[in-house]
Amino acid sequence: MLLTATLSPTVSVAADAKATHAEPPKIDVSHVNFYYGAHRVLHDISLQIQPNQVTAFIGPSGCGKSTFLRSLNRMNDIVPGARVEGRVLVDGADIYAPSVDVVALRRKVGMVFQKSNPFPKSIFENVAYGLRINRMTGSKDELRGRVEASLKSAALWDEVKDRLHASALALSGGQQQRLCIARALAIEPEILLMDEPASALDPIATQRIEELIYQLKSRYTIVIVTHNMQQAARVSDTTAFFWLGKLVEYGRTDRIFTAPTEKLTEDYVTGRFG
Amino acid sequence: MRKDLGFRLGTGVFGLFLILIVAAIGFELTRQSMLSIQKFGLAFWTNATWDPVAGEFGALPFIWGTLYSSVLALLIATPIAIGIAVFITELCPQVLRQPLVFLTELLAAIPSIVYGLWGIFVLVPIVRALQVALPDALRGLPLFSGPPLGVGMLSATLILAVMVVPFTSSVAREVLKSVPVAQREAAYALGATRFEAISAALFYARTGIVGAVMLGFGRALGETMAVTMVIGNNPQVSASLFAPQYTMAAVLANEFTEAADELYLHALIEIGLVLFIITLIVNSLSRVLIWSMSRSAKAVPSTAVQPVAAEA
Ligand SMILES: Nc1ncnc2c1ncn2[C@@H]1O[C@H](COP(=O)(O)OP(=O)(O)OP(=O)(O)O)[C@@H](O)[C@H]1O
Ligand SMILES: [Mg+2]
Numbered sequence: 001m002l003l004t005a006t007l008s009p010t011v012s013v014a015a016d017a018k019a020t021h022a023e024p025p026k027i028d029v030s031h032v033n034f035y036y037g038a039h040r041v042l043h044d045i046s047l048q049i050q051p052n053q054v055t056a057f058i059g060p061s062g063c064g065k066s067t068f069l070r071s072l073n074r075m076n077d078i079v080p081g082a083r084v085e086g087r088v089l090v091d092g093a094d095i096y097a098p099s100v101d102v103v104a105l106r107r108k109v110g111m112v113f114q115k116s117n118p119f120p121k122s123i124f125e126n127v128a129y130g131l132r133i134n135r136m137t138g139s140k141d142e143l144r145g146r147v148e149a150s151l152k153s154a155a156l157w158d159e160v161k162d163r164l165h166a167s168a169l170a171l172s173g174g175q176q177q178r179l180c181i182a183r184a185l186a187i188e189p190e191i192l193l194m195d196e197p198a199s200a201l202d203p204i205a206t207q208r209i210e211e212l213i214y215q216l217k218s219r220y221t222i223v224i225v226t227h228n229m230q231q232a233a234r235v236s237d238t239t240a241f242f243w244l245g246k247l248v249e250y251g252r253t254d255r256i257f258t259a260p261t262e263k264l265t266e267d268y269v270t271g272r273f274g
Numbered sequence: 275m276r277k278d279l280g281f282r283l284g285t286g287v288f289g290l291f292l293i294l295i296v297a298a299i300g301f302e303l304t305r306q307s308m309l310s311i312q313k314f315g316l317a318f319w320t321n322a323t324w325d326p327v328a329g330e331f332g333a334l335p336f337i338w339g340t341l342y343s344s345v346l347a348l349l350i351a352t353p354i355a356i357g358i359a360v361f362i363t364e365l366c367p368q369v370l371r372q373p374l375v376f377l378t379e380l381l382a383a384i385p386s387i388v389y390g391l392w393g394i395f396v397l398v399p400i401v402r403a404l405q406v407a408l409p410d411a412l413r414g415l416p417l418f419s420g421p422p423l424g425v426g427m428l429s430a431t432l433i434l435a436v437m438v439v440p441f442t443s444s445v446a447r448e449v450l451k452s453v454p455v456a457q458r459e460a461a462y463a464l465g466a467t468r469f470e471a472i473s474a475a476l477f478y479a480r481t482g483i484v485g486a487v488m489l490g491f492g493r494a495l496g497e498t499m500a501v502t503m504v505i506g507n508n509p510q511v512s513a514s515l516f517a518p519q520y521t522m523a524a525v526l527a528n529e530f531t532e533a534a535d536e537l538y539l540h541a542l543i544e545i546g547l548v549l550f551i552i553t554l555i556v557n558s559l560s561r562v563l564i565w566s567m568s569r570s571a572k573a574v575p576s577t578a579v580q581p582v583a584a585e586a
Binding site for chain 1: 463
């Protein structure tokens with residue numbers, strides 16, 4: 001699984017992202033290949049993600065964004081036949097090492113899914129779930145406090161504070177998505193992976209989520225997958241463009257959108273694609 | 275528009291047909307047991323004496339035997355069936371999955387007379403040996419009292435449990451399979467262990483699981499042959515696991531051909547009516563249970579819930 005870093009096709013673009021930051025990378029991916037059975041969907045991906053930054057993954061449908069995102073918290077472990085090659089370091093530690101505690105890893109690297117997936121429980125219990133299973137709160141008051149704080153962080157508190165014990169399934173799509181964000185925030189991860197968190201939302205709900213990402217940035221390292229170019233441009237500091245399972249270009253968002261070095265990137269971000 | 279109307283009429287007729295069948299069965303059972311109904315009235319349900327010679331007929335021992343054996347069987351079968359379903363859908367290696375599914379399906383297909391034979395030759399001696407080996411201190415308890423016969427409530431319960439497991443587990447398996455992957459992923463992403471993720475899936479599927487359990491219950495209530503062969507066929511109301519008892523289905527099967535006089539026959543048919551009514555009640559109750567469970571998962575109480583008051 002370990003590959004020594006030799007030649008990297010993405011070396012130039014990775015350097016571009018690194019140059020502006022002195023801190024060590026939060027996530028350091030080198031030479032990752034990914035297979036679903038015999039079907040290879042990621043080809044030699046290498047990139048580094050800096051702490052307290054928002055990184056956007058863009059690219060056409062089916063290019064492997066979700067797959068790559070899910071390999072950062074080993075969510076693909078539960079997919080039968082899935083296989084990863086290469087190395088993924090989080091805070092310098094290899095997350096695919098045999099000794100790694102996957103439960104602890106997923107607590108540290110939280111995730112919000114492409115489709116909101118609340119539990120069929122109350123709003124309160126949804127947010128409390130992670131706190132309960134990880135035994136993170138001592139008293140009931142502490143639990144309540146944390147749930148409230150998480151709902152506030154996810155900008156949902158005002159809308160639900162009077163009906164915390166109503167079913168989460170009765171919330172609107174946008175509210176459910178923010179509930180899933182609150183649920184992920186409750187266990188205080190250090191990294192938040194968001195797979196198209198605004199894909200099913202109206203412009204107002206989308207704007208709220210974008211504001212939220214902006215506020216969360218100071219406390220978390222955020223990776224967001226999006227199909228919306230404007231959104232990537234608005235919320236992210238760095239952008240990675242994927243195409244057919246390859247990382248085509250990776251760098252500061254303003255540069256990717258104004259002066260991409262690759263023709264493919266330029267075509268994609270300007271909408272002249274395929 | 276016209277097509278749609280035809281479709282609705284067609285399906286409506288089938289629905290109506292079902293209701294008619296149920297009503298017709300109830301009506302016919304009532305008509306055929308009129309003598310007994312008129313003679314004993316509601317006391318038929320609570321009378322514990324079943325004495326064809328004296329012409330006294332009470333259904334209580336059979337109602338008791340049916341419910342007691344079915345509930346006990348359910349208590350044993352449910353955890354095993356859910357365990358099997360969880361194992362097959364979540365834990366077992368891919369290569370074992372199909373063979374195991376096939377095996378459970380096979381168990382469900384074995385005729386109940388074969389289970390009965392197995393019960394007589396294998397289960398009953400084991401139960402008898404078990405009772406003989408029981409420490410004296412326990413033997414004094416009402417739950418374990420009685421002579422070591424082998425045939426009796428425990429044998430019937432065990433055989434029912436074995437017969438119910440494949441049904442409950444295959445429905446539970448289908449239900450678990452239908453839980454969206456996203457639910458398990460949600461749990462895993464929040465730091466759930468495998469056990470916790472499976473619990474989340476079971477919780478998501480809880481109404482279906484209840485349905486699976488109730489299906490097993492219905493099956494246990496009506497099971498006739500195997501139970502008749504091992505329960506001892508003695509009409510008495512006893513809490514003892516080792517006492518020979520009787521069920522409604524068993525008494526119908528055993529005594530129907532012997533029913534010499536009219537009243538006896540009508541009393542037996544009324545037992546059939548009682549079984550029919552109890553089955554209807556059990557099924558309706560399980561519907562209500564499932565309905566209230568799924569409703570509580572969706573409804574938004576309009577009257578504001580007290581903020582953060584009660585949580586489990
Ligand atoms: N569970 C799976 N089993 C097999 N193949 C899969 C699985 N999930 C995804 N794939 C395949 O992997 C490739 C990448 O999929 P992925 O979901 O990562 O794309 P994506 O970039 O997130 O697309 P989208 O923008 O549509 O969400 C696709 O070709 C897809 O068909
Ligand atoms: Mg995707």
